[in-house]
Amino acid sequence: MNIDNKVILITGASSGIGRATALMMAGHNNRLVIVARRENLLREVSAKIRDQGSECLYFAGDAMDEQFGEYVVRKTVEAYGGIDIAIMVVGIGPPSNTLTASSEKIKFCMDANFDTFINFYVPIMRQMKTQKTECMISHVNSLASFFGVPMQGDYVAAKGGVRLFLDTARMELKHFGYKNIHIQTIHPSFVDTEAVRNDGIPAPGEISEEKSAEYIIKGIKKNTKRNMFPFTPALLTRLSVRVFTDWLITKVELSQTPKNY
Ligand SMILES: NC(=O)c1ccc[n+]([C@@H]2O[C@H](COP(=O)([O-])OP(=O)(O)OC[C@H]3O[C@@H](n4cnc5c(N)ncnc54)[C@H](OP(=O)(O)O)[C@@H]3O)[C@@H](O)[C@H]2O)c1
Numbered sequence: 001m002n003i004d005n006k007v008i009l010i011t012g013a014s015s016g017i018g019r020a021t022a023l024m025m026a027g028h029n030n031r032l033v034i035v036a037r038r039e040n041l042l043r044e045v046s047a048k049i050r051d052q053g054s055e056c057l058y059f060a061g062d063a064m065d066e067q068f069g070e071y072v073v074r075k076t077v078e079a080y081g082g083i084d085i086a087i088m089v090v091g092i093g094p095p096s097n098t099l100t101a102s103s104e105k106i107k108f109c110m111d112a113n114f115d116t117f118i119n120f121y122v123p124i125m126r127q128m129k130t131q132k133t134e135c136m137i138s139h140v141n142s143l144a145s146f147f148g149v150p151m152q153g154d155y156v157a158a159k160g161g162v163r164l165f166l167d168t169a170r171m172e173l174k175h176f177g178y179k180n181i182h183i184q185t186i187h188p189s190f191v192d193t194e195a196v197r198n199d200g201i202p203a204p205g206e207i208s209e210e211k212s213a214e215y216i217i218k219g220i221k222k223n224t225k226r227n228m229f230p231f232t233p234a235l236l237t238r239l240s241v242r243v244f245t246d247w248l249i250t251k252v253e254l255s256q257t258p259k260n261y
Pocket of ligand 1: 016038061064089112143190191193
């Protein structure tokens with residue numbers, strides 16, 4: 001998809017991958033709508049976006065709140081007439097242990113990754129179905145959504161859930177004749193953001209936020225269904241899904257896992 005002169009809604013744009021992507025989109029004469037809870041950070045990001053020549057609206061609120069998703073989409077359409085590209089970045093992945101975590105902790109992590117996505121997806125999809133022009137829903141998922149990962153059970157379950165939900169949405173768009181709406185899942189490996197810097201989860205081959213934004217924008221331009229990066233972890237993930245045995249995956253993953261967490 002072309003990324004110039006578009007209305008682009010980005011959730012989770014106050015920091016990390018979402019922020020870097022919003023700033024990189026700002027140089028393309030876009031109308032950006034950015035969302036997160038920390039209003040002070042959104043204000044700073046929006047000023048940087050305007051400095052680069054794009055328009056920007058920001059909305060501070062909790063994506064766990066269904067009404068907030070509805071509100072942001074309604075306000076975006078009122079201001080800009082529609083949404084061309086929605087990049088859903090909101091998510092958290094704190095270390096977790098499937099043997100000891102409370103149900104409250106597990107459900108919180110899953111809601112923070114799944115519900116925060118659905119609360120925006122539903123009004124965005126409703127809006128895009130009224131549009132005739134090309135548009136895209138893109139979700140920042142993870143390479144970790146393809147298999148079990150020690151220390152990340154609730155996280156990978158939620159990300160895997162969104163991936164399957166969107167695979168289904170893509171089929172149903174085709175079935176019901178919405179050829180103009182594209183669905184994309186974005187699967188980074190490890191990205192060096194403040195959120196994960198000291199979380200104790202091993203992160204071999206980490207890339208920068210800016211590099212991940214470059215990959216994301218390249219994938220949107222190419223309209224790939226699954227944007228998996230960088231090359232080596234993406235290849236290993238593809239092989240894991242198709243070729244490697246559970247025995248090998250478990251051995252490799254446990255070799256990276258701390259003894260106590
Ligand atoms: N870093 C990695 O290694 C990595 C790898 C693969 C995938 N990912 C995925 O990439 C995404 C971004 O991660 P990141 O590392 O860039 O972390 P981050 O800087 O913490 O970004 C998360 C963003 O989501 C927002 N957010 C979180 N919960 C929210 C809520 N309830 N309501 C509204 N906004 C909320 C945060 O803003 P506020 O706190 O201001 O609300 C922030 O802007 C996540 O979905 C993550 O799973 C990250």
